[in-house]
Amino acid sequence: MQKIKGSTQFRAAWWRGAVIYQIYPRSFADSNGDGVGDLPGITARLDYVASLGVDAIWLSPFFTSPMRDFGYDVADYCDVDPIFGTLADLDVLIEKAHGLGLKVIIDQVYSHTSDQHAWFAESRSSRDNPKADWYVWADPKADGSPPNNWQSVFGGPAWTWDARRGQYYMHNFLREQPQMNVHNPEVQEALLGVAKFWLDRGVDGFRVDAINFAMHDLELRDNPPAPAGNGIRTRPFDFQLKVHNQSHPDIPAFVARIRALTDRYPDRFTVAEVGGAEPDREMKAFTAGDAHFNSAYGFDFLYADKLTPALVREALENWPAEEGIGWPSWAFSNHDAPRWINRWAPEGARDVYARMVMLLFLCLRGNAIIWQGEELGLTQVDIPFDRLQDPEAIANWPLTLSRDGTRTPMPWKADAPHCGFSDHTPWLPLGADHAALAIDQQEKLSTSMLNATRDFVSLRQSNEALRSGDIRIIEAQDSILVFERKGAQQTLLCVFNLGSSSINWTPEQPDKWRIIETLNAADRWEIGAYGAVVAEAII
Incomplete structure (x- = not known):
């Protein structure tokens, strides 16, 4: 490689063109030997993250949770689950990150909670309690069947019967993840209170999970059937056009309330996760002008079978530098999507191909979100059925690719038990080739994927045109x-x-x-x- 760093040091807002490193707490570093990663483990490894040259870390959920969906089923928005540590541990993490020049972004889940959340316990207790309308409840049809035909992402109807209220409650995901009624102004105030709690604690921004699921059609109209496609349908969810259970036109107004709150704090950043078959319209609406989210998280590359020039062109040209158009954020893999190196890299040329992809990624216009392990060329792991943790993969096995395969532990030391992730058997197995990709091994080689990633991040940070042009x-x-x-x-x-x-x-x-x-x-x-x-x- 040949490098001559650019001479310009122009900076817009810190997040505009930022390189963000996503950390999955369960799988990053285990400090107490229970086989599950935790906040002190992350804190102990922040020097490594800072050495990559990134601007920020994004922490996937660490909130109190029964872990049916591994933290995306929140039982207490304002506390840390004991498996990850304590609020004091998080304070230490934030302080150390800031000392290293790293911003801290955390997930916020505003469309649903856990069924163990105190809000839901009260809501389901009767039809006339103070939180009776905080979740989406509906009477059965005359024959006792669910109110409509909506289906959940993880399989089966999006409705579960609750005898205490004599009604069905809605859930776009697991039955243990009841849908909040974000149309309700009281619910919005409660969620804004959650955001304020974390902003006051020093976090620098939010990645807002599944925001297009936050509101539903109040008339509860049936979804129309989806036209037959070429792909395999593994879930009833795939047979519908999701026009009534998500993507409500009132969502941008709630987004504007979130932005108004974050704007009261200096230099805060918000990025929306917007999935689905045709997310472009919603992504634009959720980031329009200066009154909505700063950015939206593109799915263009996350499930693509092949990386092509045409795919890059289409993705980038959807985000022109025009007045009122938001700023994009890109990821090639994440905690839900299979690792791109397995999807794209040709056999026999994996190493050079991986370097080319990382350089391309860091040359794109928009924020670059690196999923932990991408800087190592970490591969997807084929998790056997008896070790699966992912509820979607278990329910739809073997047709749904497990999310577990991308969530496996980080390999820190090749010769240590479990590659230095933990002294105990990890919650997910490491890949057979992960020891050879361990950080301590790559640190020794100037030509490693790890050091190439550092070079490419440095190139981006040193050249104003790459960062924000x-x-x-x-x-x-x-x-x-x-x-x-x-x-x-x-x-x-x-x-x-x-x-x-x-x-x-x-x-x-x-x-x-x-x-x-x-x-x-x-x-x-x-x-x-x-x-x-x-x-x-x-x-």
Whole structure:
């Protein structure tokens, strides 16, 4: 690799173009030897995270929970589950992160709670208690069947009968995750109170989970059937168009209330998770102007079978630098989506391909969210059925790919028990090849994926055009992807070869460009398989 760092140090808002490192607390580092990662374990490893050069960490849920969906079923929004530690442990984590120059972003789950939450216990106790309307309740049809045909994401009807109220309650996910009635102003106030609790405690922002599920159709109309597609339908949920149980037009008004609160605190950041078949409209609505979320979390790459220039073009061109259009955030993998290295990397060329993908990722316009282990080239693990933890995978086995395979523990030391993650058998097994990818092994090699990631993050942080500049796609066909990043003080040309054969791609004025980064490029514009060139315009 060849690198000449850019000279510009321009900075917009800290989050605009930020590199964010997602941490799954259960699987990052175990400090007390119970086989499950925890907050003190994260704190002890923050120096490693800071060494990557990232701007922030995003912590997946650590709240009090019965762990039916591993923290996304919240039983107490304002406390830490004992398996992860205490509020005091979180305070120490935040203080150390800030001391290292790292912002701290946490998940917020506003569409549902656990059925163990005190709010739901009160709501289900009667039809006339103070929280009776805090969740979505409905009478049965005359024949006793559920109020409508809505289906849950994890399989089966989105309704569960509750004898105490003589009604059904709604749940878009597990039956243990009852749907909140976010139409209710009291519910909105309670959720804003949760956000304020964490802002006052020093967190720097929120990733808001499944926000497009936050409100439902008050008339409870049936969803229409989905047209037959080419994919395998593994759940009843796949047979419907989800037009009434989610994506309500009143959601942006609630988003604006969240933004108004976060704006009372300096330098806070909000990013929305918006999934679904056609999320673009909602993502734009949830990030429009200066009154909604700062960013939205794109799903374009998370489940793609193949990385192509056309896919990159389509994803980036959906987020033009125009007035009123929000700022995108990208991830190639996460705690729900299978690792991209297994989906995309060709056999026999995994290492060089992985470096090319990481460089491409960090050259895109938008925030770059690195899922823990991506910087190591960590692979997806095939979890046997008897070790599965993921409720969706268990319910739909073997057709639904387990989320567990991407959530496996971090390998810290190749020769230590369980690769240094824990002294105890971990809650999920490590992959057979993970010891060879362990951090202590990669630290020793200047050419490792870990050190390549550090180089590419540094390149992004050192060049204003990569961090916050506009993007213009020049070519995106076959295996060639070429785009220009243009900032206020700098223009960069980024050329990627996504194919297995060498290419020669020369700009119209080659002498105008000074190459600042190369990957598998033998000559100035002769780019080998899975290679890349990044060049700066000479002023």
